[in-house]
Amino acid sequence: MIGLVILSCLLISSFALTNVTAFKSDPTVYGPRKAILYTAPYPPSAHHWFGTDDAGEDMLVSSLRGVKETIGYALAIAICRLLISTIFGVLYGLYAKKSRWLFQAFFRPFRFIPAVLLAVIILTPFKYESPLPESTLFWIHFITLVLIALPVLTEVIGEELHYQLQQEYIIPSKMMGASRFHLLRKHLWPYFTPRLKIHFIQQVTQALILMLHLSIFLIALQIADLTRDISNNYTKLMTTTWEIYTPVLVFFLCFYSFHLLVKGVEQILAAPSSQQSRKTEISTTASSQHDFTPLHSQ
Numbered sequence: 001m002i003g004l005v006i007l008s009c010l011l012i013s014s015f016a017l018t019n020v021t022a023f024k025s026d027p028t029v030y031g032p033r034k035a036i037l038y039t040a041p042y043p044p045s046a047h048h049w050f051g052t053d054d055a056g057e058d059m060l061v062s063s064l065r066g067v068k069e070t071i072g073y074a075l076a077i078a079i080c081r082l083l084i085s086t087i088f089g090v091l092y093g094l095y096a097k098k099s100r101w102l103f104q105a106f107f108r109p110f111r112f113i114p115a116v117l118l119a120v121i122i123l124t125p126f127k128y129e130s131p132l133p134e135s136t137l138f139w140i141h142f143i144t145l146v147l148i149a150l151p152v153l154t155e156v157i158g159e160e161l162h163y164q165l166q167q168e169y170i171i172p173s174k175m176m177g178a179s180r181f182h183l184l185r186k187h188l189w190p191y192f193t194p195r196l197k198i199h200f201i202q203q204v205t206q207a208l209i210l211m212l213h214l215s216i217f218l219i220a221l222q223i224a225d226l227t228r229d230i231s232n233n234y235t236k237l238m239t240t241t242w243e244i245y246t247p248v249l250v251f252f253l254c255f256y257s258f259h260l261l262v263k264g265v266e267q268i269l270a271a272p273s274s275q276q277s278r279k280t281e282i283s284t285t286a287s288s289q290h291d292f293t294p295l296h297s298q
Contacts, residue, residue, distance in 0.1 A: 003260025006253060007071075014067035041240050051242035053233075059246040062229065066247070069225035071204075071254060073142075074211065078203035080146045081153055082196065088150070089157025094165065094180045096158070107155035115148045115206075116213040123219050141221055145210060149203065160195065164188050194269045198262060205258045212251060226251045 042052045050060040092103055122144050126137055161184075164170065170187055178186075211227045214220060220231035229247040236243050 001264065003257040003264060007257040007261070010064070010067045010250070010253060010257065011071065013064045017061050017065050018068075020061065041243055043240075044242055050246045051240070053243055059242055060250075063226060063247045063250040066226045066229060067250060067254060069223055070208070070211070070227065070251070073221075073223075073225060074204050074207040077142065077145050077207040078200055081149050081203050081207075082200050084146070085150055085153035085157055086196065088154045090161060090184065092154060092158035093161030094184060103158075104155070107151045110151040111155075115210055116217075118148050119144060119210060119214055120217055120219065123214070124217075127217075127219050138221060138223075141219075145207060148210070149206065153199065153203070157192075157199070161188055161192065164191060194265075198265055198269070201258055201262045201265060205255060205262065208251070208255050208258065212255075226254070 041054050042048060042056070044051045048058050048060075050058070050063075052058055053062060092100075096103055123141060126132070126140060132140075165183065165188070170183060173183060173187065211220070212230065215227035215231040216234060218231050218234065220227040226247045230244065230251065233240075233243040233247070
């Protein structure tokens with residue numbers, strides 16, 4: 001609930017401040033005889049609690065405006081990751097038998113290779129001036145962030161389905177000749193749908209972390225999101241520190257809200273099983289007390 005409230009406040013603020021210019025100050029303040037007294041960026045003050053950027057724009061307002069693009073980009077990455085990995089995970093978990101070891105040999109190394117390392121290696125050639133148009137660079141960046149997570153997520157989904165396929169409640173259907181598609185539709189999918197919700201939110205958080213790491217390496221899309229502000233202002237860490245701390249703080253709130261959402265969904269999914277275990281324990285205790293017959297001395 002707390003994570004949803006934080007995320008809602010961030011998104012509402014982001015959309016509400018999209019075209020607001022009331023928080024912007026003049027980039028240059030003149031004194032008598034038109035002498036320059038101050039120039040932006042201005043440090044934190046009573047008018048601008050988090051300071052301003054080089055254009056006199058309030059840093060908090062500017063950072064909040066980039067929330068919707070940041071979250072939207074991370075959501076798009078997570079959706080594509082989950083859709084593709086679910087398709088290949090179903091094929092891997094249900095239909096790969098003799099070739100299972102071959103897929104495992106391909107998937108397992110990606111568990112130990114940092115995703116940010118792969119992204120930096122792939123995207124560094126496009127970091128500086130490139131003859132490619134901006135739209136092409138966008139799709140290269142987007143596809144790279146999607147493909148990097150597919151091997152690990154595909155293996156996780158496939159292994160979960162394969163594990164459930166070996167459970168006792170599946171065996172009677174298999175003995176009666178049920179097809180794997182029938183098992184997936186009637187038995188596995190109802191169990192696995194809640195798990196996909198957790199995987200989706202986890203992929204959003206992982207995409208946010210990867211975007212943050214890439215922005216530190218000065219690899220970020222030139223769209224109005226938080227990673228662009230972090231990447232462009234990273235060199236000001238020792239000078240006008242508020243220009244880097246403010247977008248990092250807002251970015252942390254975005255990440256923390258999704259982290260709380262993951263914990264909340266996990267607790268909701270764990271609640272029915274714990275209640276069922278509690279009911280079973282109570283019924284077992286009641287039946288034991290009912291079956292007990294005291295011995296009366298004669």
